[in-house]
Amino acid sequence: MMSKADFAARLAALGLTLDDRAFAAAWAGAQHLRGEVARVQAWLATQA
């Protein structure tokens, strides 16, 4: 489970500096994408 701080560190490593509003939007998108990762894992599990 990736924390908000982990995500912020990853952005910093990329050199990506976002203001608070942009970071909030990016964090929401990141969580959605983590949900997509879980969905793919679940789908693959049904194919096993």
Next chain:
Amino acid sequence: MTDPADLSLSDAAAALQAGTLTARTLTMAALDRVAARNDSLHAVTHLNPQALAEADHADAMRAAGQTGPLCGIPFLVKDLIDVADLPATSGSAVLAGRVAPTDAASVALLRAQGAVVLGKVATYEFAMVGPDLALPDPPARNPWNLAHITGGSSSGSAAAVAGGLVRFALGTDTGGSIRSPAAYCGCVGLKPGYDRVSRGGAFPLSPSLDHVGPLAATVAEAALILDAITGNPALWRAASSQLRRGVGGLRIGYARDWFANDPQATPALIRAMDDAAAQLSMLGATITPITLPDYAAYEAAGSIILHAEALDQHRDLIRDKQAFYGRPVLQCLAFGAALDAEDVAQARIAQSALRNAMLAAMDGFDLLITATTLTPALPFAAFDGTKAVWTPMRTIPFNVTGQPVLSLPIGFDGGLPLGMQIIGRIGDEDLICAAGHAFEQTTDHSAQRPLF
């Protein structure tokens, strides 16, 4: 007398061949259209200062015996695709001042056949997200209602074709970027099978999912253009080779539950899709409801691959030119930082399995049909920058599988166009175009044009 700008590609080619029309006259007619309508549409971003000289060259080619159907035909190019000596910014201040050194492969093929580059058209920034109302260049507008979006990212291509500036334009499609603007604007979009058209010279968004293809006024014209830009024609059946085949005997799976059960789908969209299915049935196709694999799994795998690859493409630019990106694109690129290599590897395994699952589901069917988008184009007012706005579509699964897909008009909802996708197996562009052409010939959806 018909304005030359309104001539179909085949009628224009016939007139050019008969000597009753010149490429210069045709190109001037297109330039006149741009002058008259682009202030409203915001489709064209850069005109080619050499367009008339290129038209003269095409006239000379024809006088010397060149008889190809595209010799002297003007067209526009999405600003994600390079045209030698023209600005190539991918709709972004990040690449401001960049001029393409050479033609993209698809543009080079069209030019070799005498087609005339009229200019470049708008794209969502780096083909990622839009409309971004904060960018210096205003976004392209929907020709059917200027207060509404075109969809994207091939926004200018769709606005230009539907707005009558040209009969075709080139676009790119990574998750629906040819098909959704085509549907929203009421023109035809043809995403070829993966690797049929070279991506060379197009700024990559997600190379595993990127496709280059045409947006056109009609199915026949889209098929003609696809054949002209197919990299190695010997490997593929021509998309235009079976246009008169009709749909008799074709078994078409109707993926209705991919959209009709979604509360976002408008009643008018569901009705238009049911009517389109009924029309294909009346034309002799066997229409059978089909249950496809889980739509959400395709969207999930596609999103993971797209965001991971997009971030890879932009890693260096972010470091050097972050301040020049639009806010929505930077936010979107940042999503990819949430992914690990293992996540992407799993998504690629899923991509392969999902491709096989789709082929298995299509067993016993020649083609599929489903909605392109679930709603008509939203108003610009919905994009006020305070929250993310989703424009629901059913397009990315076929970027994941790489199958060819045609989107064509099927009606209207509140005065705004709606679109249907016709999907085939890899290599079956001829069949999807045959079905689309048959539908188009017996309905008037593609013949309707917005008033200016």
